[in-house]
Amino acid sequence: MSDMIAEVDVLVIGGGTAGPMAAVKAKEKNPALKVMLLEKANVKRSGAISMGMDGLNNAVIPGHATPEQYVKEITVANDGIVNQKTVMAYAQESFNMINQLDRWGVKFEKDETGDYAVKKVHHIGTYVLPMPEGHHMKKVLYRQLKKARVEITNRYMATRLLLDDSGAIAGAMVLDTREGGFGVIRAKSVILCTGAAGRLGLPSSGYLFGTYENPTNAGDGYALAYHAGAELSGIECYQINPLIKDYNGPSCAYVTGPFGGYTANSKGERFIECDYWSGQMMMEFYKELEGGNGPVFLKMDHLAEETIGTIEHILHSNERPSRGRFHEGRNLDYRLGMVEMHISEIGLCSGHSASGVWVDEHAATTVPGLYAAGDLACVPHNYMLGAFVYGQFAGQSAAEYAMSHELPAVDAAQVEAERKRVLAPLANPDGLPPAQVEYKLRRFVNDYLQPPKVTKKMEIGLDRFAEIRADLDSMSATNPHELMRAMEVHFILDCAEMAAHASLYRTESRWGLYHYRVEHPEKNDADWFCHAQLKKNDAGEMTCFKRPIEPYIVELDDEEKDAYNRLRVVKQAATA
Amino acid sequence: MPMTLNRVSVPVTVNEDACIADKGCTVCVESCPLDLLAIDLLKKKAFMKYDECWYCLPCEKDCPTQAIRVDIPYLLR
Incomplete structure (x- = not known):
């Protein structure tokens, strides 16, 4: 079988969340560029948001939060190990991106005056913007891809990146997942948007594909970047999430928290002050689960009927809509009982924690011509909105790089x-x-x-x-x-x-x-x-080394530094 | 090496009376992020070919004739 050969200016690998944004922004930067979006599934229904998303977890909206506050919150939530410049670059662009998505037709929750209805979930600031009708997200992105005339190649999987003799990007090698053909896509620049390494640990159900992340996200981009010689960072900062037991999806405290739902122990008592997912929160969750007060639950049975109706509408139509039929099968009604929770298998994901491919504030990796955005790019706690913002940065940066470089020669070996x-x-x-x-x-x-x-x-x-x-x-x-x-x-x-x-x-x-x-x-x-970095050395071995943390651009006071270490509810002395 | 085939119950059920794959429809096959569905070439109806389901529901939501039902996989149910 002969190889498929394509030649493009910018190749975007992964068409879930960051990828479509990167491709659209590369075309906007220069419509004359040939931009290809390569997707293992079909871009209409691919990636972590195949069924949409129920809210923004990190909206930095004037009047509710400032970029400086957000940078502080993430610095503390990630225990100090952040390149603040990358988090700040996200925070400063966050509001523009929300407005752009709003113009594109994404429906956010708004109050009676038409302002965004932001909710508090984090320990310090206020950053959660619900999207009760967020199930249409992929349709919105698809319209923009067609409008920008991005070339879409579905059902192809990148297996390795192609490098030139200087170690710069020259394209990617791909597998046709339907026909079994092998191919080469030559490109001046490449953007990795392949999502988390979500098929790493085995779910406790034993079902290989019952993972938290979309199981198509097998860590492709982590391996592609590694073999291309890129630096990865914070890989030891795993992704571990509190999930509905067995179903293994989010319950989800970000949705229910603003309505009054909370994480409780088997006595129905609150034991953590804040349900925002951090390693510190997971530690308290783990202690409660393994200690005498477990299992851990999400408690909603104290809420009013109309509140529970609203929660059900959001949870059973967005992101992981099959949670409704899971609960039905177990005869669980949020009105009558608590949702049993568990700790997920481990994964790698910077969208939720900080394990990813090292990028700067322009989404550039350490390999010339290679960019990364979304769950696999190391910008801590970046979530969906961070994927869009870094998708934009990556698209713009990769377009600029392609405009100033020739298509490298292909190394036949x-x-x-x-x-x-x-x-x-x-x-x-x-x-x-x-x-x-x-x-x-x-x-x-x-x-x-x-x-x-x-x-x-x-x-x-x-x-x-x-x-x-x-x-x-x-x-x-x-x-x-x-x-x-x-x-x-x-x-x-x-x-x-x-x-x-x-x-x-x-x-x-x-x-x-x-x-x-x-x-x-x-x-x-x-x-x-x-930072603890990891890369393939010249001898082809896996090596780790330290990278100093750039001086903070937003200083923290001592009380703030310690905020995420004080998540456990302190019991008041019993009153008579 | 010696091999065997194990039987497994799969979570996706196709109502063959409603399925219009025989008229050329492949919507569910294209929707599935994991590429698990296929058209049976003899029956000309969609079916779940691989037990690798994320119970994510695009196949069910996108089916133009509501011919698909996704259950939670038995191991998780």
Whole structure:
């Protein structure tokens, strides 16, 4: 089969949230550029927001919050380890992006005067803007893609980035997931928007695809960036979320909190002051779950009928609408009982925590011509709105880069090696089924990497991962679909090894449960007030190193610094 | 190496009387983020080919004849 060859100026990989925005903004920057949006599924229904989103978690809206306040909040929520310039760049553009989405037809909740109806969920400031009709988000984005004349290539998966002889981006190598063909897309610049590494840990249900994140997000971009020599950052700051037990989706406290719902223990008592997802909050959640007061629940049964009706409408029509039928199957009515909650499997995601590909405030990675935006780009707690804002930055930056660079030559040796790697499972019909390899790999991730993190366990984990790596060569695929899954197993293994190495490297505890090292239980600012970076060195080995934190542009006072360490409800002395 | 086939119950049910795949419709196949649905070439009806469901519902919502029902996968139900 001959290779598909395409030549474009800007290649955007991933058509979920950040990707469509990046592609539209690259075209807006220069309509003469050829911009291709490559998507493993179909851009109409792909990514984390395939069914829309129920609200903005980080809206910085004048009158409710300032960019400076937001930068402080995220600095504290992420335990000090932030490049404030990147968070500030987001915060300053947040309101413009909301207004643009509003003009595009996204429906936000507004009050009787037409102002955005912002709600308080975070520990310090006020940043949550509900979208009760947010299920139409993908349609809004699709209209803009068509209007901007972005070239859409659905059902193709990037397997490796292509580099020129100087180490700069030259394009990507791709797999046709329907036909099994291999291809090369030459590009002057590439934007990674492939979402979280959401298929890393195994959900406790044992169902491989019952993950918190859309399971198409297998960590593709983390592996693509790593093999291209890019720096990754904060990989040890895992994504771990409080989710509906078994269903494994959000319940969701951001939606219910402003209406009066809250996280409770088995006695129905509040034990955390703030439901905003942070490592510190997850630590309190974990302690309650494992202690005598568990399980943990989301409590709404004290709310008024009309309030519960509103919550049901939002939760059962947006983001993860099947939660309604899950509760129905378990005979749970929010009016009569509490929702049993649990802790998710681990993943990598900067949208929720801080594990991602290192980017600056222009969405540039450390590889010339390579940009990143969305859940995989390391701008802490960036969520959907951050994906849109950094999608915009990435689109503009990648367009500028493409305008000042020629299309690099293709290195035939890289293409040949990759074709061989990608197509090998099809030529090996008698080998290991990818699903079995994936199951075993992800079970080991749970067994050895899940916090509390124990040094010896993580070292054993690395031994097991090395054995799985040897198994990759014996994987088989009986059709192109299975071949896609086989190549995803490669990505998942890369992410598992990154998670172990990064976690072993940082010999302290930070971010609450996300990086709780049993042998190093205390935070150690003297040695570890820095970013921990990870990359492939010249010998092809995974290495970690420190990157100093840029001087803060917004200073914190001592009380603020400590705010997220005081999440547990302090019991008042009982009154008679 | 020796292999076997395991039976699994899948979460997507297609009402074949309502499904219009025989008239050329492939909406659900295109909607699925995980590419799990296919058209049975003999019956000319949609079916769930792979048990890799995120119970996310685009197939059900986008079906022009409401022929699809997505249940929560048995292991999670």
